Amino acid sequence: MSEWVIGVIGGSGLYDVEGFEDRDTMRVETPWGEPSDELTTGRIGDVRFVFLPRHGRGHRLTxxxxxYRANIDALKRAGCTDVLSISACGSLRERYAPGDFVMVDQFIDRTFAREKSFFGPGMVAHVSMADPVCERLSQLAGDAAEKAGVTVHRSGTYLAMEGPQFSSRAESYLYRQWECDVIGMTNxxxxxxxxxxxxxxATMAMVTDYDCWRDASEAVSVANVLEIMQSNTTAAKKALTELAKLLSGVSRTLSPQAIERCLDYALITAPDARDPNLLAKLDAVAGRVLKA
Incomplete structure (x- = not known):
């Protein structure tokens, strides 16, 4: 069995993955509440996957x-070694066409109504987000998408907006001035x-539309998003099969960026000032360093 365990977070349109061998479902309790849905586990070849629909089956969640905290905690507890986000997005660039996939390598976070950290009063930590995605996983996932027949862009800046409404034209023009490439609501x-x-x-962003910056085009709507989303979802599932082939028989090592050890120098709060209640909640995400 491969040492890779790939957590897959499925975005809009991707609520299940067929074709898993040894398929099973599991409920995971977390100190941060219930995750979006049950986790589905299984194999493609000798590579284990753990799938979680971000919005829940039936798309229940805005x-x-x-x-978000419960989802990541649950994937960690389920033994995932890496996490691949598969997300629908709008394009802010002519060259990123609907149906294309973008391997995002940077983010601008414009969300404002979400809990953004596992840490807080009583256990403060600061991790680097200078390079926010795993270069190795992004490369592998991009290779897999190309093998699945998709046009893949190997870099892009993702503007994360709060939503649930789509952008105004003024916002779309502004984000283009910021040199953002795609826009979404969940990463x-x-x-x-x-x-x-x-x-x-890593993020595999599936372009569904051109947002609303193209004056000559119709503004984005759910109807035209859903139309392209179906073909994107089919391609994403093929890409997971290709990713399993790429990982099969390849021993997993630490990521080149040493992401698995990023907390080594991130904890700030002195041991005698740490909140034991918060420490208990951090048992999965930070247990490696807190128990050292």
Missing amino acids: PTHVP MPEAKLAREAELPY
């Missing part, structure tokens, strides 16, 4: 109400929390 604080949990994280 971007603001996704339990923050998810990427930050994955880093705090020492989980290498």
Whole structure:
């Protein structure tokens, strides 16, 4: 059996993954509440996957109400070594066309109504987010998407907005001036929390539309998003199969960025000033350093 355990967070349109061998479901309790849904576990070849639909099956949860901390904690407790986010997004660039996939490498976080850290009063920590995705996982996932027949862009800046409404034209023009490439509602604080949990994280952003910056085009709507989302979802599932092939027989080592050890120098609060109640909640995401 492969040493890789890939947590997959499925975004809009991706609520299940067929084709898992040894398929099973599991409920995971976390100190941060219930995750979005049950986890589905299984294998593709000799690579184990753990799937979690971000919005819950049936798309019950708005971007603001996704339990981001519970989701990342649950994936950590389920033994995931890496996390791949598969997310729908709008394009802010002509060259990133609907149906293309973007391997995001930077984020601008404009969300404001979400809990963004596992840490807090009584246990303060600061992790680096200079390079917010795992370069290795992003490369592998991009390779897999190309093998699945998708046009893949190997870099891009993702603007995370609060939602649930789509952008105004003025906002869309502003984000283009900031040199953002795609826009979505869910990858923050998810990427930050994955880093705090020492989980290498990558985003496969599936372009569904051109947002609303193209004056000559119709503004984005749910109807045209859903139309392209179906084909994107089919391609994403093929990409997971290709990713399993790439990982099969390849021993997993620490990520080149040493993300699995990013908490070594991140904890600030002195041991005698730490809140035992918060420490108990951090048993999964930070247990490695707190028990040392």
